[in-house]
Amino acid sequence: MTETTIPTSATAPAGQTGVSGMALERIRENVSEPPPTEKIGALRWLRRNLFNSPINSALTVIFLALLAYWGVAFFEWGILNAVWYTKDSNVCREATGACWAVIAEKHRPMLFGLYPYDEHWRLVIALVVYLGTVCVTLAPPFWKKYILVPMWIVSLAVVGTLLWGGVFGLKYVDATDWGGLPLTMVLFTGTLLFGFPIAILLALGRRSRLPAVKAISVTLIESMRGVPLITILFVAVNVFPLFLPEGMDINKMLRVVIGMAIFFACYQAEVIRGGLQAIPRGQYEAAEALGLGYWRMTYKIILPQALRICLPGIVNHIIAAFKNTSFVLIIGLFDILTATTSVMQDPLWRRFFVEAYLFVALVYFVFCFALSKYSHQVERWLNEGRRF
Amino acid sequence: MAVADLPRKSNTSVLNSLAFRGVVYQILLAAAVLFAGWYLYYNANTNLERQGIATGFSFLNEAAGFGIGESPVPYDSADSYGRALVVGILNTLHVAIVGIVLATILGVVMGIARVSSNWLISKLASAYVEACRNVPVVLHVIFWASIIRNLPSPRQAFSPFEGVFITNRGLTYPIPVGNPVYPWMGLALLIGIVGAIVLAKWAGRRRELTGRYFPTFWPGLGLVLGLPLIVWLAGGAPLEWSVPALRGFNYRGGASMTPEFVALLVGITVYTGAYIAEIVRAGIQSVPHGQVEAARAIGLRPGLVMRFVILPQALRVIVPPTTSQYLSLTKNSSLGVLIGYPDLVNVGNTTLNQTGQAVEAIAIMMVVYLSISLTISLFMNVYNRLVAIKER
Numbered sequence: 001m002t003e004t005t006i007p008t009s010a011t012a013p014a015g016q017t018g019v020s021g022m023a024l025e026r027i028r029e030n031v032s033e034p035p036p037t038e039k040i041g042a043l044r045w046l047r048r049n050l051f052n053s054p055i056n057s058a059l060t061v062i063f064l065a066l067l068a069y070w071g072v073a074f075f076e077w078g079i080l081n082a083v084w085y086t087k088d089s090n091v092c093r094e095a096t097g098a099c100w101a102v103i104a105e106k107h108r109p110m111l112f113g114l115y116p117y118d119e120h121w122r123l124v125i126a127l128v129v130y131l132g133t134v135c136v137t138l139a140p141p142f143w144k145k146y147i148l149v150p151m152w153i154v155s156l157a158v159v160g161t162l163l164w165g166g167v168f169g170l171k172y173v174d175a176t177d178w179g180g181l182p183l184t185m186v187l188f189t190g191t192l193l194f195g196f197p198i199a200i201l202l203a204l205g206r207r208s209r210l211p212a213v214k215a216i217s218v219t220l221i222e223s224m225r226g227v228p229l230i231t232i233l234f235v236a237v238n239v240f241p242l243f244l245p246e247g248m249d250i251n252k253m254l255r256v257v258i259g260m261a262i263f264f265a266c267y268q269a270e271v272i273r274g275g276l277q278a279i280p281r282g283q284y285e286a287a288e289a290l291g292l293g294y295w296r297m298t299y300k301i302i303l304p305q306a307l308r309i310c311l312p313g314i315v316n317h318i319i320a321a322f323k324n325t326s327f328v329l330i331i332g333l334f335d336i337l338t339a340t341t342s343v344m345q346d347p348l349w350r351r352f353f354v355e356a357y358l359f360v361a362l363v364y365f366v367f368c369f370a371l372s373k374y375s376h377q378v379e380r381w382l383n384e385g386r387r388f
Numbered sequence: 389m390a391v392a393d394l395p396r397k398s399n400t401s402v403l404n405s406l407a408f409r410g411v412v413y414q415i416l417l418a419a420a421v422l423f424a425g426w427y428l429y430y431n432a433n434t435n436l437e438r439q440g441i442a443t444g445f446s447f448l449n450e451a452a453g454f455g456i457g458e459s460p461v462p463y464d465s466a467d468s469y470g471r472a473l474v475v476g477i478l479n480t481l482h483v484a485i486v487g488i489v490l491a492t493i494l495g496v497v498m499g500i501a502r503v504s505s506n507w508l509i510s511k512l513a514s515a516y517v518e519a520c521r522n523v524p525v526v527l528h529v530i531f532w533a534s535i536i537r538n539l540p541s542p543r544q545a546f547s548p549f550e551g552v553f554i555t556n557r558g559l560t561y562p563i564p565v566g567n568p569v570y571p572w573m574g575l576a577l578l579i580g581i582v583g584a585i586v587l588a589k590w591a592g593r594r595r596e597l598t599g600r601y602f603p604t605f606w607p608g609l610g611l612v613l614g615l616p617l618i619v620w621l622a623g624g625a626p627l628e629w630s631v632p633a634l635r636g637f638n639y640r641g642g643a644s645m646t647p648e649f650v651a652l653l654v655g656i657t658v659y660t661g662a663y664i665a666e667i668v669r670a671g672i673q674s675v676p677h678g679q680v681e682a683a684r685a686i687g688l689r690p691g692l693v694m695r696f697v698i699l700p701q702a703l704r705v706i707v708p709p710t711t712s713q714y715l716s717l718t719k720n721s722s723l724g725v726l727i728g729y730p731d732l733v734n735v736g737n738t739t740l741n742q743t744g745q746a747v748e749a750i751a752i753m754m755v756v757y758l759s760i761s762l763t764i765s766l767f768m769n770v771y772n773r774l775v776a777i778k779e780r
Contacts, residue, residue, distance in 0.1 A: 049507035056506045063508055212414035216421060226761035227754045228719035230733055234753075238746040242435045243428040323524035330726060337527055344534075353534045361523045361531075368522035 089348040102352040103359050109343045110356065113179015113334035119171060123182045126162040129155055130185055138374060140381060156189075175253055179334030181363070187257060187325040187335065192318065194261035199268035204298065206269065207276055217269075224266035229327050232259045237331045256328060264321045271317060275310030276302065308382055315375035319368050326364075336360055432747065439744075447743045448473070454738055456730045458646050469739050476735030477756055483652055483731065484718040484760075490657045491717060492710075495664025502669045513665065520662035525720050529655035533727040536647045542638055551631045553639065560632040560644040569623030573616040580615040584608035648729035652721065660717040664710060671706035672698070703775040711768035715761050722757075732756055 040048070051057040081097025085104050092099035103110075112120050133155040136142050142151075163182060166172035178186065205217030224232070236259035237252065244250065279302055287297040307314065326337045334342075340360050344353045402408050436443055448470035455465045459475045460482060501513035520528070537556055540546060545553040551562040564570075584604075591602040620626075632642030645653075675698050683697040684690075724731035733753055740749035 049505070052505055056504075059506055060508050063512065067508075067512075210410050210414050212418050216417065223754075223758060226715075226758040228722040228733070228757055230722045230725065231750055231753050231757065234737070234740075234746075234750050238740065239750055242432045242747065244435075245431050246435065246438070319522075323522075323526075326524040326526040329526055329530075330723075337524070337530070341530060351538065353538070354531075357527065357531045357534070361527055364524055364527065365519070365522045369518060372522070 089352075092349075092352060098355050099352040100355055102349050102355050106343050106346075106349060106356065107359075109180075110340045110360070111180045111336065113183060113336075113339040114177050115179055115182075116171065116173060116177070119165070119173060122162040122165070122170065123180070126159045126182055127185070129158050129162075130189075175251060178253075180339045181336045183333065184322075184325050184335045186253075187260065187328065187333075188322050190254075190257035191260045191264050191321050191325070194258060195264040195268060195321070198262060198265035199272060200303070202265055202269035203272035203276060206273055220262075221266045221269055224263055225270070229260070229263055229324055230330055232263050233327060233331050235259065253333060256331065256333060260321070260324060260327075264317065264324070267320070268314065268317050271310050271313035272306060274313065275306035275308075278309050279305055311382065312375055312379055315371060315378075319371050322367060322371070323364065336363060441744045443745070443748070445748055447739075447745055447748070450743075452739070453742070456735065457728070458649065458730060469743070472735050473732065473739065473752060476730060476732035479724070479729065479735075480718075480721055480731040480733075480756075481760070483649060483656075483724065483729065484721045487653055487657050487660070487717050487721065488714050490653070491660040491664055491713070494657060494661035495713075496668050498661060498665035499668025499672065502665060503672050517662045517665050520658050521666070523659075525656060525659045526723060526726070528659045529652055529723045529727060532654045533648070533651035536651050542634055545634075551629070551642070553632060556647060557638060558645050558647040559650050560639045560642050562629045562631045562641075563643045565628040565630050567623075567626040567628070569620060569626055572623065573619050576615040576619040577612065580612040583611040583615075587611065646729075648724065648727050651727055652724050652729045652731075656717050656720045656723070659720070660713055663713050663716075667706055667709045667713065668702075671702040674705045675701045700775065707768065707772045707775055711765060711772070714764055714768070718760055718764065719757060 050060045076097065078098045081095055083092045083095045083097065083099050083101045086092060086101045087105065089099075089102075089105075092101055108117070108120060112123050115123060133151060136151065137148060142148060161167060161170070163178060163186070164173060164175070202217050202221055205213045206221065208214050208217070233256060236255040240255050240259075241249070283301055283305065284297065287301040292300065325335055328335050329338045329341065332338065337360055340356055344350050344356055433443075449468050451466055452469045452472040453465050454472070456463055456472060456475050458479065460478045461475060463471060463475050498513045498516055501509050502517065504510045504513070536558070539554060539556045542553065542555045542557055545555045547553050553560045584607075587608055588604045591604045595601055630641045630643075632639040632644070679697055679701065680693055683693040688696065721731055722733040725734040725737055728734070736749045736753045740746050743749070
């Protein structure tokens with residue numbers, strides 16, 4: 001608005017309540033503008049946010065002092081006295097600061113594990129393809145079945161070809177030699193791929209009218225949620241082969257992925273059940289009145305709404321599934337964490353484990369933090385124009 | 389006439405009725421589950437027979453033959469597998485209970501700090517929450533275990549307080565030397581707690597009957613802390629500390645925690661604390677500000693606003709998710725197997741490797757964890773019922 005003389009309704013003085021019709025028009029136009037932002041000076045900000053009471057002032061001073069002390073110490077350790085690049089671990093040993101050179105020296109076994117050294121470029125391409133697909137999936141304009149499904153099929157085929165090889169002149173690499181970040185991604189993707197359908201079935205089963213279906217779902221969900229993931233992995237590795245008929249064998253990684261998928265599904269099922277419970281009865285009744293059968297009603301009417309409601313919870317468990325891939329350290333699959341711990345057995349470099357673990361922690365942090373920020377954003381998109 | 393003459397529609401047949409179909413589906417499902425169970429059982433039996441692995445739980449009475457680093461009950465390698473597993477269970481409970489207490493304290497402090505009006509403190513708290521929540525708990529535990537393994541030996545110990553030593557042998561700290569007065573102080577504490585509860589009940593009833601307020605906090609605190617203090621003073625105020633001192637390569641005196649215990653404890657506490665902080669923050673923010681304003685408007689003092697208005701409403705939001713965090717902390721304590729803390733999974737894993745009876749060993753672990761989980765949820769459900777909305 002160019003004219004500033006028109007008072008907005010909130011600030012209108014008592015004498016000016018009778019506004020003319022034209023002014024009213026302008027006020028209505030004004031509504032679409034954002035409220036004026038409050039600008040405060042740096043001093044006011046300090047007083048309001050750091051020194052608003054004697055106790056807060058004291059706390060601020062104490063924590064500023066601690067922060068300065070630790071900040072300087074970290075700066076000296078991590079930047080000033082750090083060794084950034086060297087091939088010789090003795091250089092690091094003599095330095096008083098961090099040895100980031102350990103990452104430069106060891107990043108390939110850390111990121112790619114036991115995979116043949118000369119074939120690492122394949123993993124780099126596979127990671128780029130995979131992450132690109134994930135990024136595209138996360139963007140709302142591409143949320144269409146005819147884009148996402150073919151894209152994922154192609155992407156997984158490309159990644160699988162690159163990882164396994166054996167065709168197009170690529171050297172064959174057995175799944176037991178996979179490692180590092182690509183293995184983490186494989187475990188993560190496998191968990192979600194197998195886990196989501198199971199989760200939805202379990203959630204529906206738990207809400208089923210049929211007592212036998214309900215009982216089986218409840219038993220599975222509750223017993224899985226009551227035991228640690230480690231025991232599930234032990235079952236997958238040690239016990240499951242015993243249950244197969246003689247001569248039949250399932251790849252260890254596949255067993256582990258299915259174990260983690262069932263574990264993930266049981267937690268996810270509870271989240272989805274929450275969403276299902278929030279759907280009003282009228283939706284079911286309306287769907288039945290239209291003559292939809294159970295599966296069509298569930299697929300077309302109930303699930304889209306239920307999944308939307310519990311989306312934050314779903315993303316939380318997806319993040320948890322990503323972090324849970326690190327449990328394979330216990331059963332000796334070479335994900336990024338296992339690869340790092342085994343690299344840290346190297347007597348020349350093992351004293352610089354803090355730097356190496358900080359690097360791995362950063363990798364996990366970037367993925368998880370980005371996902372959780374993204375989930376907040378999606379919530380905002382979905383809630384635009386509606387209130388649950 | 390026309391209605392009666394219409395041909396019967398086929399969809400009224402029994403084959404199309406929902407109830408009949410439901411029964412059929414359920415019978416099919418149950419049959420599938422039973423068949424799968426039988427098939428797996430049959431395969432397992434033939435496989436075990438072929439490999440010559442014994443079945444059943446008789447191995448529990450055989451001598452274990454392995455030592456356990458730390459144990460709350462006497463144990464040596466000549467004891468049975470059964471006893472070794474009991475030691476494992478006790479160690480799991482030990483680290484889980486201490487972890488739950490510490491994680492709750494850490495989480496509540498950080499959660500309150502996150503909603504602090506002090507910008508610096510709330511930012512520091514959210515930095516802690518984001519940094520710890522987004523890194524796997526496995527990495528936490530491995531990281532702390534490596535840190536402790538690489539600490540200086542007792543000769544160059546790091547000592548943050550007088551008498552407390554942090555070394556690669558774990559944490560060593562002073563404890564008071566046992567004295568006959570201490571059990572009596574414990575009794576006095578118990579009496580004090582009972583007295584405080586009785587006082588609070590009486591004050592509450594009086595307030596409801598007469599509307600007059602009787603202070604319970606300070607008198608209650610006086611009862612709980614004062615009675616043991618009086619007993620202590622009456623007993624001649626005995627206070628002799630057993631301070632750890634370096635003898636040879638290790639410490640004598642005081643008490644200590646093993647490095648594995650400390651690493652596991654710090655790892656799972658820091659990780660779970662971040663989650664509890666988020667829960668506490670959400671709980672506090674879930675109470676609408678109007679509630680606080682209304683409470684102040686009817687003349688409640690800030691302390692009473694917190695006690696009668698904010699906390700009861702915030703706890704309703706906080707308790708259920710905190711329960712699942714306690715459960716997940718207990719289950720994450722199984723990561724002891726990674727760093728050599730002799731918890732249930734670690735002992736069970738050794739048993740599995742020695743006897744080869746994988747099914748039984750893992751079944752024991754799962755049953756124990758299930759019982760622990762069910763017990764914790766039972767207690768928390770009771771507590772939840774106490775803080776839930778009372779519909780009048």
